[in-house]
Amino acid sequence: MIELRKLSKRFGPIVAVDDVSLEVRPGEVLGFLGPNGAGKSTTMKMVTGFLRPTSGTAIVDGHDVQTEPMAVKSKIGYLPEGAPAYPDMTPESYLKFIAEVRGLKGRKRRERIDEVVALVHLEGVMRQPIETLSKGYKRRVGLAQAILHDPKILILDEPTDGLDPNQKYEVRQLIRQMAGQGESRKLIVLSTHILEEVEAVCTRAVVIARGRVVADDTPAALQARSRVHNAVVLGVRGDGAGLAEALAELSQVEAVEQLDGQRETCRLRVIPRDHQLIVQEVRELAMAKGLQIEEIRVEAGRLDEVFRTITLGGAS
Amino acid sequence: MRGFAAVFKRELSGYFITPVAYVFIVVFLVLVGVFTFNEDFGGFYGPSGQGQADLTPFFAYHPWLYLFLIPAISMRLWAEEHRSGTIELLATLPIPTWAIVVGKYAAAWVFAGIALALTFPMWMTVNFLGDPDNGVIAAGYLGSFVLAGAFMAIGACISAATKSQVIAFVLSVVVCLGFLLAGFSPVLSFIESWAPQAIVETVSGFSFLTHFQAISRGVIDLRDVVFFVSLIGLALLVNAIVLELKRGS
Secondary structure, three states: OEEEEEEEEEEOOEEEEEEEEEEEOOOOEEEEEOOOOOOHHHHHHHHOOOOOOOEEEEEEOOEEOOOOHHHHHHHEEEEOOOOOOOOOOOHHHHHHHHHHHOOOOHHHHHHHHHHHHHHHOOHHHOOOOHHHOOHHHHHHHHHHHHHOOOOOEEEEEOOOOOOOHHHHHHHHHHHHHHHHOOOOOOEEEEEEOOHHHHHHHOOEEEEEEOOEEEEEEOHHHHHHOOOOOOOEEEEEEOOOOOHHHHHHOOOOEEEEEEEOOOOOEEEEEEEEHHHOOOHHHHHHHHHHOOOOEEEEEEOOOOHHHHHHHHHHHOOO | OHHHHHHHHHHHHHHHOOHHHHHHHHHHHHHHHHHHHOOOOOOOOOHHHOOOOOOHHHHHOHHHHHHHHHHHHHHHHHHHHHHHOHHHHHHHOOOOHHHHHHHHHHHHHHHHHHHHHOOHHHHHHHHHHOOOOHHHHHHHHHHHHHHHHHHHHHHHHHHHOOOOHHHHHHHHHHHHHHHHHOOOHHHHHHHHOOOOHHHHHHHHHOOHHHHHHHHHOOOOOHHHHHHHHHHHHHHHHHHHHHHHHHHHO
């Protein structure tokens, strides 16, 4: 378990992290979201014992990072931003070094390195200097380093930044895999500014802006805050004359927006009042008008829009 | 101890997987040879050698070689970690700060020691040519080694304070030069001309040259050894404090 207690960090006059209190439990995959410079990395650096907080502290598995840094550091697997590694070393010697620091010896060390290497697919590059590896491989070396001692707590700072879509998919698979297994399930905190990642892997999303927590919810609940949550997108053949006006008159409907359609189709977004489900009503109305429905679907909501509202909204 | 051993091994092998080690060792050996045998410098065969088979001309120029060569090793010790971000990795692994500081330093010092040990053909040569006092030679090696260690500790400490290897190098050379010159007779006589004797003695007390020459003459005075050891200890302590301050800022 990780517990942040009134954690704050000032760099001169700049407040990077401002009085953040938070609890994360095993089994949770917490997505740390926020614009660049919001304080995500700084918070992680304090939890892992790299930076000293200006005030407040973090408790990791019952150990205070201020007074028992060694206990905290041995419990955590950490991937720093940019996945730094010694450029002259090969992944093989690098992982051996990490294993030695983590107290893995002899056969156990060899077995664990092989296991992790297979997990992140590093087999082909074990004897190449890290500086010659592609960004994706470097990131995987960083991940391998973080999970080598099978930590209960994983802190990953932008684990998929700079990866191509396939690599992103693989890393997310890996994270899901590590979070899910009953007994050995981990507590994972990852920072990102890619919103689809939060939907894909996180069970909880914490949005931070200007050093403060501005939202703390499940990704689905955050999505539900979207203006277009449960909105119905409707496409009908023809010009759909009078359809928009008729829909707007329904009591459950807040607004109707024209979307750009193809030739000879008309696409509309119908936004309900208070996010009610109105797909039935919309369909019935369209059919009553004798229109041919080409497309009808309910929108879940747009996380990027919610993100913008939350992170910019606080500024005014 | 586990962390210390891991850091030490990684650092030391780090020198040999890059050209750093080989370039350094070759340059060191060539320069040592030049300074020892050249008539204008060491004059190994010349009058200053007085026809004796000993290594005095060999050791005499070590301080001046170290002045440039040791900061060339020490400059990257921490500056490189700061630049590449690996300092964050190192600092979040369960290794105590002292183990990181001492481990990195010890590896660099041992590396310098390896370069020094590779001058053994010099020792073989004088033993072949004559019958030197091998005790004095051993003392010379010891003096040279602790002098390298003192320079390395100062360089490590300065490297911890900056991201730039160039700044680390230049500052280290200047500071080391200061410590060397404190015992250089033209400097001492210059200070003597206006300062009281007490100040002159304090300045020369900090002189690497004086302590080094004392040891390499074959007279291993505990005070000279204590001087270098405590200076190294102090520099490493400051090194650790600089790192701690960076964490807090």
